[in-house]
Amino acid sequence: MAYIGQEIKGGTFKVLDTSGNTYNGSNTTFSLGTQVGSAAQLLVSHDGVIQKAGTDYTLATGGTQITFSTAPASGASIFITEISGAVGGTVTPSDTSVTADKLNTALLTGHTDIGAGIADADLFLVDDGAGGTLRKTAASRIKTYAGFSVSDITGATELAETPADTDEFIISDAGTLKRIDFSHIKGGGITQAQQWRMTANFNAANSSGTTISSNWEISDSTAYASLGSNMTESSGVFTFPSTGIYLVIFDLNSNGGNSTAQYQYAKIQATTNNSSYSNVAISGYAIDTLNYAASCSARAIIDVTDTSNVKVQFQVQSQSGGQNTIVSGSSSEQRTGVTFIRLGDT
């Protein structure tokens, strides 16, 4: 189509469908079937008479309705032509009328990359309080909001117990933030420690090794305390409460020597099949009339990979030419007894 002068460059030109409106001499407001920003964007004909915007009619309901100053009579002939945007000029959408669908992705992709790190003064658009009001914000505000401050820790609810193995922490892995389970970092502290002792004396017969199979008790001396779950004992066989690497210390205390030198050994024995035991630590002393009280300590580190099969027991081996030595037991203090300390995971 040819034009004289400047051609139409933008805008909407169409006759609105107002067929649904009913004119009865009473109603004054009618739907436009679209939304316009200004009454002047409409060309309104009422029974062949062009109406004056702002006088004969105005817009209502955000530009979606037209209100006549005088109610059109029944059977009135009204047509409305929308002329959105000035011919050859700039199209000015009404406030808040541009919807997301009207925006092209080139709004983002079409711009030149900033080509540098974000500076504090750089601006962003933000929907304030998700209330539909767009506001600008400086990058410095985003940095404050997204950053990690000490209040993020002090303001959080305290766990107040040992974390579960699957509880997660944030760690910098050579500069990359990663999550890590507590099970991987919980080592380092002693979680189990306990003392047992023999409560009654006994006369150690000459033998290659006699298991101390009775009169065991958990220490309850003044100021005593243990860590973690208890060991369990049956007929002198000790079962560990959990897998792990344990330090086991067997202290043997005896008295009652005579003129003949006697030798006594403390032996720690371990099994890995809950059946056959082997010596894993031996310590000994000589006792005679000049040394009628003596003690020794055997120590071993035991890798408890299976609590059902890895166990320990304790033996006294005596070799003497005369009177046997008396292995000293007590329920008041640690004389002949055992200390178990879990050093860490197996």
Add this chain to the structure above:
Amino acid sequence: MDINNKPDHIEDYLASLHTGQWFGWSDSKNKIYSNLIIHAKVRDENNNLINNPHSKPTEKECTDGLAALQKTFDDAKTKKETDKTSAETKLKNLGLTDDEIKAFRGE
């Protein structure tokens, strides 16, 4: 036993009576005769668990046994002192000086 190794409790008599862990205490904090228990099983010299062949002694046997141990201890101690004094006298009679006797005793 006390700090000088002298028997001072019926437990010392019981330990001297048989080898091995043949007895214990129902209340190890209160080692009196009425709390004395005899274990059902004991270790033999080959470390095998066997039925305990020993029975519970009477309370009189325990107290008399302790007294006997104490007498033996005291007698041995007295004899040791007597022998020491006698030896020193004999050494002096042989002409040794007190310093020589001390040196001889390693003092």
